[in-house]
Amino acid sequence: MNITVIGTGYVGLVTGACLAELGNKVFCLDVDRNKIEILNSGGVPIYEPGLKEIIARNRASGRLIFSTDVAASVAHGEVQFIAVGTPPDEDGSADLQYVVAAARNIGRHMERNCIVVDKSTVPVGTGEKVKAAIRAELEARGRGELDAMIVSNPEFLKEGAAVEDFMRPDRIVIGVEEGAAGAEAREVMRELYAPLNRNHERILYMDVKSAEFTKYAANAMLATRISFMNELANLADRLGVDIEHVRKGIGSDPRIGFSFLYAGTGYGGSCFPKDVQALARTASEHGQELEILGSVESVNDKQKQVLLKKIVARLGEDLSGKTFAVWGLAFKPNTDDMRAAPSRVIVRELLQRGAKVQVYDPVAMEEARHAFALDLADLPGKEADLHYAGGAMEALEGADAVVIVTEWKSFKSPDFAAVKAALKEPLVFDGRNLFEPVTMARLGVEYHAIGRPSKRPK
Ligand SMILES: NC(=O)c1ccc[n+]([C@@H]2O[C@H](COP(=O)([O-])OP(=O)(O)OC[C@H]3O[C@@H](n4cnc5c(N)ncnc54)[C@H](O)[C@@H]3O)[C@@H](O)[C@H]2O)c1
Numbered sequence: 001m002n003i004t005v006i007g008t009g010y011v012g013l014v015t016g017a018c019l020a021e022l023g024n025k026v027f028c029l030d031v032d033r034n035k036i037e038i039l040n041s042g043g044v045p046i047y048e049p050g051l052k053e054i055i056a057r058n059r060a061s062g063r064l065i066f067s068t069d070v071a072a073s074v075a076h077g078e079v080q081f082i083a084v085g086t087p088p089d090e091d092g093s094a095d096l097q098y099v100v101a102a103a104r105n106i107g108r109h110m111e112r113n114c115i116v117v118d119k120s121t122v123p124v125g126t127g128e129k130v131k132a133a134i135r136a137e138l139e140a141r142g143r144g145e146l147d148a149m150i151v152s153n154p155e156f157l158k159e160g161a162a163v164e165d166f167m168r169p170d171r172i173v174i175g176v177e178e179g180a181a182g183a184e185a186r187e188v189m190r191e192l193y194a195p196l197n198r199n200h201e202r203i204l205y206m207d208v209k210s211a212e213f214t215k216y217a218a219n220a221m222l223a224t225r226i227s228f229m230n231e232l233a234n235l236a237d238r239l240g241v242d243i244e245h246v247r248k249g250i251g252s253d254p255r256i257g258f259s260f261l262y263a264g265t266g267y268g269g270s271c272f273p274k275d276v277q278a279l280a281r282t283a284s285e286h287g288q289e290l291e292i293l294g295s296v297e298s299v300n301d302k303q304k305q306v307l308l309k310k311i312v313a314r315l316g317e318d319l320s321g322k323t324f325a326v327w328g329l330a331f332k333p334n335t336d337d338m339r340a341a342p343s344r345v346i347v348r349e350l351l352q353r354g355a356k357v358q359v360y361d362p363v364a365m366e367e368a369r370h371a372f373a374l375d376l377a378d379l380p381g382k383e384a385d386l387h388y389a390g391g392a393m394e395a396l397e398g399a400d401a402v403v404i405v406t407e408w409k410s411f412k413s414p415d416f417a418a419v420k421a422a423l424k425e426p427l428v429f430d431g432r433n434l435f436e437p438v439t440m441a442r443l444g445v446e447y448h449a450i451g452r453p454s455k456r457p458k
Pocket residue numbers: 006007008009010011012029030031032035083084085086098101102119120121122155156157158159270271
C-alpha cells in the first residue's frame with residue numbers, strides 16, 4: 001500500500017519505518033528540514049532500539065523516503081497518517097494547531113479520495129475537526145466532490161520499546177465513521193494491519209470518538225497506578241514497610257497484575273503528564289471534574305521531590321560544598337527523551353541548594369545539555385556547577401553521594417568496591433529501587449530507596 005506519514009517524531013518515524021518493513025511504500029513528511037536532512041543522510045534523530053537498522057534497510061530498498069515536500073506527500077498516500085505533536089496548551093488542553101495544519105495541507109493538495117488516520121493523541125471530537133479542516137480547503141479549491149474518510153488509530157507504543165510495541169501490539173484500536181465510508185476505511189485498515197494480526201485477533205473496531213477516548217483512558221489508568229503506588233510507598237516509608245514486598249504481594253493477584261506498579265521518582269515523558277492534564281481539561285470543559293485525575297497529577301508533582309526530601313533529611317537544607325553524582329537523566333531507560341524527566345527537577349533543586357552535580361546517562365547526554373540549558377536559564381552561573389561526566393564511574397569521582405534517577409540496566413550491577421572507593425562516603429539515594437537494602441548494608445553502603453526501610457551499614 002502507498003502510505004504517507006505526516007510528522008517524523010517518535011510515533012511517525014516508528015510507524016513509517018515499521019509499515020515500510022511490512023512491505024508498504026512509505027513517504028514520511030516533516031516540516032523540520034533538519035530532521036529530514038539527518039534522515040536522508042543515514043542518521044536517526046532519536047534513540048530507539050532497533051529503529052536505525054529498519055530505516056537503513058527500507059531506505060536502501062526504496063520503500064521508505066523522507067521529504068519536506070507537502071504536495072508530493074499528499075499525492076503519494078492512499079492512507080495519510082497524522083502523527084504530529086499535540087503538546088499541552090497553556091490551560092492544559094491539547095494544542096491541536098499541528099494536527100489542523102496537517103489536515104489543511106491534505107485538503108489543499110488532495111486530488112483523489114483518501115483515508116486520513118489520526119495517530120496523534122487527540123481529544124474526543126478532533127476527528128470531526130480534521131474532517132472540517134480538510135473540507136474547508138477542498139471547498140475553497142472548488143473540489144467539494146472529493147472526500148477524506150477519517151480514522152482514529154491511537155498509538156500505544158512505549159519509548160525505548162517502540163519498534164517491538166508497534167510490531168507486536170497488544171491491540172490495535174481503529175475508530176471509523178458511520179456508513180459506507182467507514183466500512184471502506186475499516187477494510188483498508190484491516191488489510192494494512194493484517195501482518196500484525198495473524199495469530200489472534202488484535203484489532204478492536206469502534207467509532208472515532210470512542211477510539212480517541214480510549215487512548216486517554218489508557219494513559220490515565222496507567223498514570224493512576226503509578227501515583228497510587230507512589231503514595232503507598234511514601235506511607236510504607238513511615239511505617240517501616242518494604243513496598244517491594246507489597247508490590248509482589250498485590251501484583252500476583254491477576255486482577256491487579258504486576259505491570260506499572262513500580263514506585264519511583266514520579267512519571268515523566270511526553271505522554272502521561274500532558275495526557276492526564278488534557279483529559280482533566282476535557283472533563284472540566286464538559287462540566288465534570290475527574291477528581292481522581294487531579295490527585296494523580298498532584299501526587300506525581302510531589303513525587304518528583306521525594307528523593308530530594310530524603311537528601312535534605314540526611315544532609316541538611318544547605319547543600320553548598322556537597323557534590324552529587326546523578327545516574328540516569330532520560331525520563332526512562334532506553335530512550336534519550338528528556339521531556340518531563342524527573343532528573344530535571346532533581347538536578348535543578350540540588351544546584352539551587354548550592355551543590356555541585358556530576359551527571360551521567362548512557363544515551364541522553366546531548367538531549368540533557370539542551371534540557372538543562374533551558375531549565376537553568378533563570379539561575380545565572382549555576383550551569384558552571386553542572387558537570388557532564390564521560391561515564392558512570394567518572395560521575396562518582398569525589399562525590400558525597402550518588403542519586404539514581406533512571407533505571408538503566410548498566411546501573412544495576414555496579415562494582416560496589418569501586419563505587420565506595422570513588423565516593424567520599426558510601427551514600428546512595430536510589431529513586432528506582434535497584435538494590436536490596438540488606439545487601440547494601442552488608443556491602444557497607446548507606447542506602448535510601450523509595451518505600452523501603454533505609455539500612456545504615458553496621
Ligand atoms: N512519544 C510517544 O511515546 C508517543 C506514544 C503514543 C502516542 N504519542 C502521541 O503521538 C503524537 C506525536 O508524538 P511524538 O512524540 O512522535 O512527537 P514529536 O514531537 O517527537 O514529533 C512530531 C513531529 O511532527 C512534526 N510536525 C509538526 N507539524 C507538522 C506538519 N504540519 N507537517 C509535518 N510534520 C509536522 C514535527 O516537526 C515533529 O518532527 C502526540 O500526539 C503524542 O501524544 C506519542
